[in-house]
Amino acid sequence: MRSYKSAALALFVLASSLLGLLLGCGNNVGRIFDPGYSGGGTGSAASQFQVPPVGGLVLDGRPRILRAGPSGSGFQVTTAIAVLFSESMNEESLSSSKDKEKPSHVYLRIAESTKPLPASYSLQLGGRLLILQPSTPLLPNQKYEIVAGRSVRDLDRALLAKQGVIGSFTCDASKDSSAKVIFSYPANGDKDVSREDPSFVVFSAPVNPTTVTATSLYLQEAAARKPLAAGISYPLRVAGVPDSRIVRLQPNVALAASTRHELIYTKEIMVAGVQIDPGSRKPPVSFTTMAPLRIKSLAIGNPVKDFENRVNLANLENLLLNVDLPEGSRASDELLLRIYGVARNSKNPKALSYVEWKAKAGKDGSGTVSVPSGGRLGTLAAPVFQDGTLSFAAMLSRGRQRSGFAVAEDSAQDTFRPTLVELGPPSTAAATVLITDQGTVALHGQASEELGSMNLSVGGKDYGLFASSKDGRFLSKPFLLSRTTTGTGFSLSFRDKAGNALAAAVPGTLVQRGVVTGDVASSKTLKVQVYDEASLLAVPSATVLIEPGRPSKPATGRQSAVTDAQGVVSFGSLNASGYTVTVVKDGYELFTVVNTGASFLSLPLTPLVNARSKISGSFVFLPSGKTTAKIGLNLLADDANDYAVETKPAAPTILPATPLRSRRLLFVSAFAGVFPPTATPTYSLYSALLGASSGGNLQKLAPVKPLAAGASYAVNAPLLPALNTFVTLSVPVPFDLQPVPGINASKLVAPPQVHLLASLGGFAGMAQFGLGFVKGNAPSFQAHGSYSFTMLADFVDLGPLLWVSTQAQDDAGNLVRRRVLVQDTVSGMALPVTPIVGPPTVTVPSGIFSGSPSVDYQDRLNPGDLANTLVFHELRAVDSAGRRWVLIENDDDGASGSNTLQLPDLSGTGLTGLASGTWTVDVQSRWILGPGLTAKDLNLEDLRRYELSFARSAPVPHRVQ
Structure with a gap:
């Protein structure tokens, strides 16, 4: 008895375990015995679980074939084939087989053969209705079989209950016989039809769509005998043309509950001028709907x-x-x-x-x-x-x-909490200190994953997320940092795409470079912070020289000090209202601000070597004729390029290695066409790599990680058709060089160039948003242009200011440029508010200078009474080794004619300035839009971003010993 009880108990445990296993399989109890079932769905798509489509069904037990058509004889060789299943099916299991010699899917074959005939497969009706469209007409007087193979499965991986031949028919219709309805859904006598299901009618030959109308094919309630509003469509195609053998009838509203309905198709439907045979049953189809509707959502x-x-x-x-x-x-x-x-x-x-x-x-x-x-x-x-x-x-x-x-x-x-990987770069060794040289800042960095939202608190205000990329790079919406001499605190929190929050808000600090602010006359102090222009990091052990007023030779009242580990030096007990500040260090260029009244200056030094990063890559488009691409790069260091470079005709899709300013946010855009254009739109293809619609990926992206000097960006991007995405300037912008002194309008190296540029919050320089061209003859021109409206829409949160930038250069090297703000970006209205400024022509010196030279140039800038603008001159001297000295001076005396600027005297300081020999000297004049700015309260980067007019003189040699 004991052994008998033990055996019974073991059998009970086994049965209980098996029952639990079966119940754990969901609706299709028995599928664990099917070939290919392993419990984890690790096989091919044909044997995996699948999500049901909308309106799909999953039932208990194995799926069954309810009916297949055509069936019998008298069909055309053009007939389609339809198979209706009891529930939604796995499409791949229906349409293909791993073993071509032993087909296991649903297929059509010549009777008694084994080879499937080629056909197109489509699932309709929530995955329950299979339509086969033979690839070629069938043979006349030939019998065919519809076969269900051994691997046909439903969405829950249960195999078909019956396999083998599921239907047969013969294509023996005479040439003049009528086409037939080979299948309909619902069929006559169907019950519990879903109230939201469409109806289908499948014919043995393509019908004339013009004969399929609301009076020849319709639904009606049996009692009312009135056609119900429904849409007629042809869901499948052959060679790109709708297949009129398969007609779908979709009621405009759900059918009445538990009601007998009728599907009517009449002989008014025709095939090649011959009426179809609707059969003798009146009505052809009568069916009853179920009561419940489908869940809405x-x-x-x-x-x-x-x-x-x-x-x-x-x-x-x-x-x-x-x-x-x-x-x-x-x-x-x-x-x-x-x-x-x-x-x-x-x-x-x-x-x-x-x-x-x-x-x-x-x-x-x-x-x-x-x-x-x-x-x-x-x-x-x-x-x-x-x-x-x-x-x-x-x-x-x-x-x-x-x-x-x-x-x-x-x-x-998503069950992982996001983390902050890094801020910037650039950042300090403290991971939560971000360094920027922008006045309008956008916080950027990298999280452990793509972000879905952000909350950045700065100065009592909150800012959200502009964009995040799949690699976790992120960019906040921009905010005005103004001018700060100490770090500005912030608090950063964010959520990933699933809504998981950062474990705790991250406190951090924003450190601003390139700031000029304060008043030395009232403070009696002057603090100078020196930073590396390439990395934005502090430069220790740099020598700072100050002298009252403009420089003199020999220097008068000069003081000097060396920067500490934070790149800072301070001077006190000062009595002048303005000082010239010069920064010098071996291995760097020299930088001077002339006669500034500010009490705090954050000044850049550019390394002599390894000062730039680079970018190269390709833009995917099909060049034709003289098509090239203009690539917009906001980090180009040379103002003469106006933030755009053009590819070469020999390689129109290739961007060769191009130097960029490093450690700043990069904005890349591209426009392809024949340049210079001669008509609007001025380009045929375009792309902005960070854009959603303009970048083609329907997602705004964060900029890539700003690279260090010496590193290289690689870009590969497709260009999009510009059709219906652009705005053309509504009125040409005049560009008349006749009254502009200092440039020879009759000897321009090329027609004036026109670019449509945007200032974007958080980004240095300017971003290219469009292109233009000029009409007219020297010296009078008119600028025309087009710009991308989708780019404006993509970057509206960055506060874009759009400019029409037109520049010309003569054969001596004199360059003039004017930017006109587009006041109405919808209509393309742009009106000039400043004149074109003449180049500050440098006088050729007559002798040799001993030590630092003085430079004579023409001051042609006169801001007059134009409010909210500032004027600056920038002198650039370069020695024979390529080392450069940059001096910046505010111009507050109007167009004063000849102006002399003495370069600071370095004698007696022990410092190494530019090398003796021939220096190449030019002067740039810049008129900027500066609401809220003064000569002693600005960001140096604003000189580039808010330029109204610009002029550069031809270079002139100065001999120095």
Whole structure:
């Protein structure tokens, strides 16, 4: 007896375990015995779980074939084939086989043969209706068989209940016989038809679409005998043309509940002038609808705010699904709910599994009910699914009536909290200190993953996220930092794309470079902070020289000091109202600000070597004729290029290695066409790499990590057609060189160039948004142009100021440029507010200078009464070794004619200035838009970003010994 009881107990345990295993398989109990079933869905797509389509069905047991057509004889060789299944099917299992010699899918063959005939496959009706379109006409007087192979499966991987020949027919119709309806859905006598399903009618030959009308094909209620409003369409195509053998009829509104309806098709439908044979049954099809409607929608019921479709750390363990019930629902209706994802331990990232549960609707009528998942997604420590895409599906049932699934496929799960990887660069050794030389700043850096939102608190105000990329790079919306002499504190918090929050807000500091501010006359002090122009990091051990007023030779009242580890030096007990400040260090260029009244100056030194990063790459477009590309680069160091470089005709898609300013946010745009253009639009292709619509990827991207000097960017981007994406200037902008002194308008090296440029918050320099050209003859021209409106839309949060920039250069090297603000970017209206400034011609010296030279040039800038503008001159001297000395001076005396600037005297300081020999000297004049700025309260970068007029003299040699 003991052994008998032990055996019985063992058998009971085995049976219980098997029963539990079967119940864990969901609806299709028995599928674990199917070939290819391994419980994890790791095989091909044909044997994996799949998410049901909208309106799809998943039933208990194995899927069945309800009917197939055509069947019998008398069909045309052009017939299509239709197979209706009891539930939604795995499309790949229907349409292809691994073993070509032993086909295992659904196929058409000549009777008694084994070779499948080529055909196109399409699933309709929520995955239940398979349409086969033979690739070539069938043979006349030939019998064909429709075969279901051994691997045909439903969405839950259950094999078809019956395999083998599921239908046969013969193409023996005479040439003048009428085409037939080989299949319809619903069919005559069908019950419990979904009220939202379309109807299908499949013909044995292509019908004339003009004969398929609301009077020859329609639905009606049997009792009312009045056609219901419905749309007629042809869902499939052959060689790009709608296939009129397959007609879909979609009611405009759901059919009445539990009501007999009729599907009518008449002999008025014709094939090649011959009426179809609708059959003798009147009406052709009579069917009855089910009572319940399909669930309207479903969504996460307890999401994190602004992350409505995400499963995250906050809701995984207690997830609610909100089910929007349809009209006519009953409290007793059953809800079948599923969540699909990739199992946590699966090695196949495409193999889905699912969790499933049932609940009662719980209320009569329409409305939303929240259904708890009951912990079916696991715990944070052991989630059921891998992080990634999730899909939700829910179906309402009333007895045997199932209304079809509602599906939400755009969800995702993320169980990892984002972290801050770095700010910037540039940043200091302290990871939470970001360095910038911009007045309008956008915080940037890298998180551990792509971000979905951000909150940046600076100065009592909050700023959000502008863009984030999949690699975690992010950029905040820009904000005005003004001019700060000490670090500005901020607090940064963010959430990833799933809504998971940073563990704690990160405190940080913004350090600003290139600032000129304060008043030395009142403070009696002067502080100078020296930084590396290439890295923005502090430069220690640099010598700072100051002398009252403008420089003199020999120097008068000069003081000097050496910067500390933070690149800072201070002077006190000062009595003058202005000082000339010069910064010198071996291995760097020299920099001077002349006679500034500021009490704080953050000044750059540019390294003599390894001062620039580079960019190279290709832009994908099909060049034709003389097509080249103009690449907009906001970090070009030379003003003469106006922030754009053009590819060569021999390699129109290739951007060769081009130097850039380093450690700043890079903006790349590109325009392709024949340059210079002669008509608007001025380009045929375009792209902005960070744009959503203008970059072609429908996602705004954060800039790439700003590279250090010596490093290289590689870019590869397609250009998009410019059709309907541009705005053309509504009125030409005059560019008349007749009254401009100092430039020879009759000897221009080329027609004036026109660029459409934008100042963007957070970005140095200017971004190219369009191109232009001039009409007219020297010296009088008119600028025309087009710009990308999609780029303006993409970057509206960066506060773009759009400018029409026109510049000309004569054969001596004199250059003039004027930028005109586009006041109305919708209409393209741009009106000049400043004149074109003549070059500050440098006088050729007559002798040799001993020590620092003086330079005579023509001051032709006169801002007059134009408010909110500033004027600066920039003298640039370069020795024979390429070392440069830059001097900047504010011009507050109007167009004073000849002006002399003595370069600071370095004798007696022990410092190494420019090398003796021949120096090449030019002077640049710049008129800028400066609301809120003064000569002693500005950012040096604003000189580039807010330029109105610019002029540069031809270089003149100066001999120095």
